[in-house]
Amino acid sequence: MSKSHIVWVSRPLFPEVLATLAPYVEVRAETRETKRTPEQLHDKLANVDGAIVGLGDRIDAQVIAGNRRLRAIANVGVGYNNLDLDALTVAGILATNTPDVLTQTTADYAWALLLAAARRVSSAERWLRAGRWRGGMRFDDWLGVDVHGKTLGILGMGRIGQAIARRGSGFDMPVIYHNRSRLPEATERACHAEYVDKAQLLQRADHLVLVLPYSAENHHAIGADELAQMKPTAVLVNIARGGIVDDAALAAALREGRLAGAGLDVFEGEPSVHPALRELENAVLSPHIASASADTRRAMAQLAADNLLAALGYGPNAGHPPS
Ligand code: DGY
16 A cells, blocks of 8 residues: 655665565665765655655755655764754754664774774784785884773763773773763763863873764864874874864874874765875774674664654554554
8 A cells, every 4th residue: 555654765774674664654765875966865855754864965954945745854873963953943854863872882993993093903904914024023013002001081971982981991091081061970980080171181191082073163173283282192083073183184193293193983074085194004094984883783774764753653652554
């Protein structure tokens, strides 16, 4: 029987998740990953009631202009800076995201980048694969910086920041953090974390992880001035959003030895990556995959699908498939 609601899925999604939508709504799912122009997005959304989108889909006033049908946008991701919430609110379109399900996986990945950059894992692997390992083991080669026992700094202490902090105990690391608002004492105790102002964070952290959401106010929160305050032996990890770091200033600091290393999963203007960063052996670069374990990506997709169904009035908490 025909279904009254149509849902567009902007990029390939797990078939088992799409199958949970199918009893309720007509699903139009893309099978290829494509970067779309605002005009193309506008056309895709023109005759649908809901959509599942991701970070690469910028949904703003231009894209929803004149659209009287669209009721809900479900973002696969906890960050939602790709959505213009003001424009969506004015148009009466509900927006949802996928918090919690990715917290632990994303925290694991911050540690993967920190350890890889501090201990030069990517660079050593490239060297080995190039067949350059010949003379046994030099005592003074491939020297990284230690992680255990060092002071871990965290900028942005939401759910993911706290999960990263808790892992610090396993590495005997004192944790300091800065956040827009200070956490309750009980949470600080659970994370073994001390609140400091931003200048202290930059100056005292042996390694610094960025986990703050992107906003105009956080644009280039780490730029040349901030980098100049950090220790030259420090590693900077960004799993938050490109744009929070001034990538050109970071590349200069890494090149000039003013910073030991960086682990970067996000970039200004991604998928393009600043050419200076690509040249650097002391930067570990990955294509925005911090939440990409099979279980977590499936959970994010399912949560987005459930959110969309609920927003359209279906699902376990909102009703039953039309019979
Ligand atoms: C998130 O969930 O915000 C990840 O960065 C993917 O967009």
